Amino acid sequence: MTDAPAAPSRPPTTSSRSAIVTGASRGIGHGVALALAARGWSLTLVARDGDRLAATVDEARGAGAVAVRAVAVDLAEPEASSTVLETHATAFGAVDAMVLAAGVGSAAPLAGYPPRRFDKQFALNTRAPFLLVSQGMALLRAAAEARPAHGAKVVALASMGGVYAEPGLSVYGASKAALVALCRGLNAEESGSGITATALAPGYVDTDMSAWVHDTVPPESMIPVADVVTTVLALLDLSPRSVVSEIVLSRAGTTGYTA
Numbered sequence: 001m002t003d004a005p006a007a008p009s010r011p012p013t014t015s016s017r018s019a020i021v022t023g024a025s026r027g028i029g030h031g032v033a034l035a036l037a038a039r040g041w042s043l044t045l046v047a048r049d050g051d052r053l054a055a056t057v058d059e060a061r062g063a064g065a066v067a068v069r070a071v072a073v074d075l076a077e078p079e080a081s082s083t084v085l086e087t088h089a090t091a092f093g094a095v096d097a098m099v100l101a102a103g104v105g106s107a108a109p110l111a112g113y114p115p116r117r118f119d120k121q122f123a124l125n126t127r128a129p130f131l132l133v134s135q136g137m138a139l140l141r142a143a144a145e146a147r148p149a150h151g152a153k154v155v156a157l158a159s160m161g162g163v164y165a166e167p168g169l170s171v172y173g174a175s176k177a178a179l180v181a182l183c184r185g186l187n188a189e190e191s192g193s194g195i196t197a198t199a200l201a202p203g204y205v206d207t208d209m210s211a212w213v214h215d216t217v218p219p220e221s222m223i224p225v226a227d228v229v230t231t232v233l234a235l236l237d238l239s240p241r242s243v244v245s246e247i248v249l250s251r252a253g254t255t256g257y258t259a
């Protein structure tokens with residue numbers, strides 16, 4: 001576990017709001033990054049594949065982002081979060097929003113589940129968001145103080161599997177349930193100071209990540225990325241006086257309790 005120091009903060013250095021978006025090169029994070037770019041946000045975009053990330057940076061600039069930074073790191077590595085925060089702090093001085101979408105799922109029954117796969121999911125799905133929020137708290141506070149009408153927001157992509165049991169997704173679900181608890185805890189500790197968090201828990205969303213279930217869950221029955229993006233934008237539009245700790249997005253045609 002890292003003991004990296006908190007990223008330094010100073011008053012925001014850009015008049016636009018700024019966001020860190022993880023998992024920004026594909027799927028939900030990519031959709032959120034381009035939507036924020038179109039709204040004129042400044043962005044720090046994070047994923048592992050530098051080429052794909054560079055292409056997203058170009059798309060974000062083309063869509064209207066005021067300024068864009070890219071950090072190609074594996075967020076499962078404990079030092080990666082401080083690299084992201086330092087890059088963002090140097091460029092923008094504060095962080096108005098963290099949209100934490102980088103994640104991984106590995107489906108198998110609990111019986112005989114490989115511990116390494118457990119560790120990988122918790123490192124990326126749970127520890128990385130914890131480190132970004134914990135070590136980035138000064139940056140969130142700086143934004144909340146500078147723009148009290150907006151506050152500072154954390155939107156963490158959890159999952160239906162983190163809220164309701166899904167056979168084969170127990171470990172993935174546990175890593176996401178922990179994320180739900182972190183968002184609740186952040187609200188309990190910081191919402192009075194303008195920092196609020198939401199765990200967004202959708203059923204299957206039509207992205208690369210869900211392609212493995214196409215034989216049983218057709219992509220046209222999945223939640224579109226655009227709907228998740230719309231939900232994130234609505235959360236970011238809220239005043240800091242409202243707290244939404246979690247949102248469950250169910251797929252139409254299901255009981256509402258299954259991915």
Ligand SMILES: NC(=O)c1ccc[n+]([C@@H]2O[C@H](COP(=O)([O-])OP(=O)(O)OC[C@H]3O[C@@H](n4cnc5c(N)ncnc54)[C@H](OP(=O)(O)O)[C@@H]3O)[C@@H](O)[C@H]2O)c1
Binds near residue numbers: 025201202
């Ligand atoms: N799709 C679904 O059905 C669904 C449903 C509920 C919740 N979610 C959650 O929503 C989030 C986004 O999912 P998605 O469907 O958009 O996934 P996706 O299409 O697989 O995209 C994942 C993104 O995260 C990046 N990423 C993956 N591993 C990373 C790592 N170790 N370090 C840094 N970046 C990494 C990927 O880029 P690189 O590969 O280049 O790193 C990519 O940009 C995830 O947290 C997922 O658990 C998804």
